[in-house]
Amino acid sequence: MMRKLTIVFFSPTGTTRKVVKAIADGTGLEYDSIDLTLPSSRSQVLEFGSGDLVIMGVPVYAGRVPSLLSETIDSIKAEGALMVPVVVYGNRHYDDSLLELKDILEAKGAFLIAAAAFIGEHSYTAKVAGGRPDSEDLESAKRFGNGLISMLNKEPDSPAKFDVPGNLPYKERKPSKPDTPITGDACIECGICARNCPTGAIDFNDFSSADPSLCIKCCSCIKKCPSDAKSFSDGSVVSFSGWLEANCSERKQPELFTPVI
Numbered sequence: 716m717m718r719k720l721t722i723v724f725f726s727p728t729g730t731t732r733k734v735v736k737a738i739a740d741g742t743g744l745e746y747d748s749i750d751l752t753l754p755s756s757r758s759q760v761l762e763f764g765s766g767d768l769v770i771m772g773v774p775v776y777a778g779r780v781p782s783l784l785s786e787t788i789d790s791i792k793a794e795g796a797l798m799v800p801v802v803v804y805g806n807r808h809y810d811d812s813l814l815e816l817k818d819i820l821e822a823k824g825a826f827l828i829a830a831a832a833f834i835g836e837h838s839y840t841a842k843v844a845g846g847r848p849d850s851e852d853l854e855s856a857k858r859f860g861n862g863l864i865s866m867l868n869k870e871p872d873s874p875a876k877f878d879v880p881g882n883l884p885y886k887e888r889k890p891s892k893p894d895t896p897i898t899g900d901a902c903i904e905c906g907i908c909a910r911n912c913p914t915g916a917i918d919f920n921d922f923s924s925a926d927p928s929l930c931i932k933c934c935s936c937i938k939k940c941p942s943d944a945k946s947f948s949d950g951s952v953v954s955f956s957g958w959l960e961a962n963c964s965e966r967k968q969p970e971l972f973t974p975v976i
């Protein structure tokens with residue numbers, strides 16, 4: 716049975732979106748997109764059923780599915796839907812995130828037909844996985860998408876189970892010290908940062924002001940600013956970036972998990 720394809724993603728700096736779209740393009744099917752990046756989009760209840768094929772992508776935050784998505788993902792209805800969990804990580808590791816996303820979707824009654832971990836430029840520093848997903852990654856994503864269609868064409872009554880790496884209990888979520896990017900004189904007050912902030916942390920009346928308690932350090936405002944006016948000053952993001960650059964520069968490759976491909 717051919718299914719209706721929908722992609723669902725959260726993607727503050729755009730790499731997860733690129734990967735999930737490339738997978739969908741590889742299927743050759745038309746598809747709907749549900750972008751959960753902005754606060755207003757996360758209040759909707761996502762409902763899928765036996766006529767649906769859903770590719771869901773999230774970035775890896777501290778080895779886990781971003782906690783900001785907990786409520787939205789918890790409220791998904793997916794009984795009988797075929798789903799494909801995808802995580803995108805910044806070339807350190809995806810730890811327990813793919814297992815966590817797979818477990819959540821299976822608990823919602825979805826049948827998982829495949830899963831994948833891709834690499835995206837690290838939110839904190841373009842010196843780690845800079846420019847990824849690159850053309851090689853996107854080709855791999857498209858081939859993966861094409862493979863999903865082969866699977867659908869010989870769809871078994873109940874899809875075979877498969878494992879993904881990860882541990883239980885999942886990696887502990889450690890609270891991090893509140894922080895938010897600073898804004899330099901180069902700001903031209905275009906408002907792009909505020910309009911794209913996934914948590915509404917940036918003040919629409921003063922784009923240089925943001926609420927550190929709302930900031931998830933996603934770096935969307937830094938990467939989207941046309942004037943390079945935003946940056947983290949000293950603090951955990953800056954020091955961790957240095958660690959990443961020293962320890963996580965060796966290229967990692969996408970990992971694809973499926974019982975069939």
Ligand SMILES: Cc1cc2nc3c(=O)[nH]c(=O)nc-3n(C[C@H](O)[C@H](O)[C@H](O)COP(=O)(O)O)c2cc1C
Pocket residue numbers: 725726727728729730731732773774775776777778779803804805806807808809834835836837838839931932933934
């Ligand atoms: C708060 C935070 C935590 C992150 N934790 C990890 C991690 O544990 N492992 C990793 O390899 N990359 C990590 N990253 C990097 C992102 O997973 C990676 O850059 C991803 O491509 C960003 O997705 P996006 O472009 O869709 O926002 C983290 C990024 C942020 C902002």
Ligand code: SF4
Pocket residue numbers: 898901902903904905906907908909922939940941942943944945
């Ligand atoms: S995106 Fe950059 S230039 Fe535009 S308002 Fe924000 S900080 Fe200023």
Ligand code: SF4
Pocket residue numbers: 727895896908911912913914915916917925929930931932933934935936937
């Ligand atoms: S203020 Fe914080 S949460 Fe908002 S876009 Fe910037 S880094 Fe992300």
